[in-house]
Amino acid sequence: MDTRPYMQDRAAEEFFSRLERGSFQTTRCLACGETHYPPRIVCPACLGEDMEWVDLPREGTLVAFTQQSDAIRCRRPDVLGLVELEGIGNVITRIDAPFEELRIGIQVAFATWTSPDGVALHQFRPLE
Amino acid sequence: MREAYIAGVAMTDIGWHEEDPHDMGARVCAAALRDAGLTPSRVEGLISTPHGYMTGARKMITQRMAGYLGMECGLMLEIDSGGNSSSVAVHIARDRIRQGGINSCLVFAAQRETPPKEIRGDVVGHFHLIKDANSLYDSYQAAYGVISPLPFYAMAIQRYMHLYGITPEDIARVAVLLREHALKHPQAAYKEPLTLGEVLESKILTPPIHRHESSEMHDGAAALVVVSGELVKDEGRAVRIAAIREAHDATSFIPYRGEISRFPCVGRAARGALDESGYSIADVDVAEVYGAFAGMEPMMYEELGFFAPGEAPAAIEEGRTTHGGEVLINPSGGRLSLGHPAYVTPLLEFVEVVRQLRGEAGERQRLGASVGLVHTEQGFINGSIVAILDRLKGQDAGAR
Numbered sequence: 220m221d222t223r224p225y226m227q228d229r230a231a232e233e234f235f236s237r238l239e240r241g242s243f244q245t246t247r248c249l250a251c252g253e254t255h256y257p258p259r260i261v262c263p264a265c266l267g268e269d270m271e272w273v274d275l276p277r278e279g280t281l282v283a284f285t286q287q288s289d290a291i292r293c294r295r296p297d298v299l300g301l302v303e304l305e306g307i308g309n310v311i312t313r314i315d316a317p318f319e320e321l322r323i324g325i326q327v328a329f330a331t332w333t334s335p336d337g338v339a340l341h342q343f344r345p346l347e
Numbered sequence: 348m349r350e351a352y353i354a355g356v357a358m359t360d361i362g363w364h365e366e367d368p369h370d371m372g373a374r375v376c377a378a379a380l381r382d383a384g385l386t387p388s389r390v391e392g393l394i395s396t397p398h399g400y401m402t403g404a405r406k407m408i409t410q411r412m413a414g415y416l417g418m419e420c421g422l423m424l425e426i427d428s429g430g431n432s433s434s435v436a437v438h439i440a441r442d443r444i445r446q447g448g449i450n451s452c453l454v455f456a457a458q459r460e461t462p463p464k465e466i467r468g469d470v471v472g473h474f475h476l477i478k479d480a481n482s483l484y485d486s487y488q489a490a491y492g493v494i495s496p497l498p499f500y501a502m503a504i505q506r507y508m509h510l511y512g513i514t515p516e517d518i519a520r521v522a523v524l525l526r527e528h529a530l531k532h533p534q535a536a537y538k539e540p541l542t543l544g545e546v547l548e549s550k551i552l553t554p555p556i557h558r559h560e561s562s563e564m565h566d567g568a569a570a571l572v573v574v575s576g577e578l579v580k581d582e583g584r585a586v587r588i589a590a591i592r593e594a595h596d597a598t599s600f601i602p603y604r605g606e607i608s609r610f611p612c613v614g615r616a617a618r619g620a621l622d623e624s625g626y627s628i629a630d631v632d633v634a635e636v637y638g639a640f641a642g643m644e645p646m647m648y649e650e651l652g653f654f655a656p657g658e659a660p661a662a663i664e665e666g667r668t669t670h671g672g673e674v675l676i677n678p679s680g681g682r683l684s685l686g687h688p689a690y691v692t693p694l695l696e697f698v699e700v701v702r703q704l705r706g707e708a709g710e711r712q713r714l715g716a717s718v719g720l721v722h723t724e725q726g727f728i729n730g731s732i733v734a735i736l737d738r739l740k741g742q743d744a745g746a747r
């Protein structure tokens with residue numbers, strides 16, 4: 220049973236393969252300088268198609284969090300959350316902490332996470 | 348421009364059905380045409396939707412029905428726009444009739460899902476359906492195993508509660524009220540009363556959402572007959588589509604920017620429809636609102652403009668959204684307690700508002716209802732449709 224997610228576009232494939240190598244990056248348009256999240260192969264700002272990959276911020280703010288009951292991975296007791304990266308936007312991610320200890324607004328930092336079924340993903344962990 | 352009217356409505360009981368969706372569809376199409384006083388030979392347009400999300404695809408649903416009931420159409424469409432699908436159909440029917448291309452359009456939807464119990468009982472055998480559900484979400488969301496919008500709604504509700512100091516009791520109360528409404532609806536999926544304690548003690552599915560605060564996916568079917576004025580057989584029972592407006596945000600499920608507990612498309616659709624109709628939100632007597640979770644209902648009432656942000660829970664507690672209140676919202680029981688076959692849901696909302704405006708809503712009738720609102724949405728409320736319905740001038744406001 221192949222549980223791997225469908226990669227539905229080329230920029231996503233690239234994002235997750237960079238993540239597997241420890242990079243947390245997105246695209247920036249070489250023509251107009253716009254940074255996108257999620258990454259794109261075409262720029263929504265100027266419609267250019269030439270991109271470079273740039274580092275995303277590795278610290279952010281916890282906006283919201285929950286636990287999935289039915290899901291292919293990242294199920295309870297894992298926490299699924301939304302982290303706001305300044306100047307970028309909201310990133311959906313795993314949160315590496317017990318649900319009960321989390322609060323909206325705390326600062327969290329990037330880490331990698333390999334799911335039990337072997338998918339390389341990111342997670343964020345509360346800062347001390 | 349010509350006006351368009353809803354002249355016939357029909358729905359099945361909502362629940363879990365064995366019947367093939369084609370047969371459910373045929374029965375509601377026939378019943379809606381009888382209600383409108385029309386025969387299949389008078390149907391000039393036919394629009395439908397898929398039969399469900401977790402079904403495996405059956406194609407050419409609309410064409411099959413045209414052949415089955417003998418309808419020689421000038422317009423035939425099958426629309427897949429998520430939860431909005433069947434209200435997109437009503438929108439197109441109305442526009443084509445107003446433009447003069449056709450004089451009548453039958454809109455139907457019939458849904459029968461693969462029961463969740465069946466999927467849980469054989470996950471391996473159904474894994475292709477689970478992966479299809481996962482592929483509804485973009486790669487960044489799907490990668491975390493998401494197979495339903497529950498976690499997104501859960502986070503929106505969490506933020507709404509956080510921002511406005513809304514309590515779990517405030518949310519649970521919505522589920523209790525919608526169940527009270529549904530108990531007056533003989534076709535609703537749920538027949539048992541529900542208490543605040545039962546809601547709060549029910550299992551937490553995806554925090555903060557309790558089991559009784561989350562609508563289940565049901566089966567059922569519904570149909571509407573939309574016509575121009577010349578095909579209205581009974582002026583006393585025709586309801587005018589005074590306005591309908593569609594608005595989408597540039598998002599797909601969880602927004603990557605901005606506040607996730609706000610849904611700007613809802614307000615844009617509502618303001619657009621109200622402006623076009625000439626009514627204000629205060630003129631609305633009865634509304635059917637697409638809130639698939641108890642926690643989403645107050646947010647939707649606020650986005651539509653019935654209440655200021657953060658104020659709907661208090662209004663609900665004060666009885667302002669139920670019988671005897673200033674506006675009767677979700678008299679059908681809503682998605683939570685009427686039941687929620689998602690492709691059919693917009694038509695169920697239209698059916699309820701039409702019955703209310705005709706004075707045919709039985710025990711749940713709002714006396715004198717003359718202006719109604721229907722709100723539908725798709726995805727994570729990434730897009731919304733709002734329709735304003737009213738009665739023909741000179742119609743008697745009382746219940747029949």
Ligand SMILES: [Zn+2]
Pocket residue numbers: 248249250251252253262263264265266267
């Ligand atoms: Zn650009």
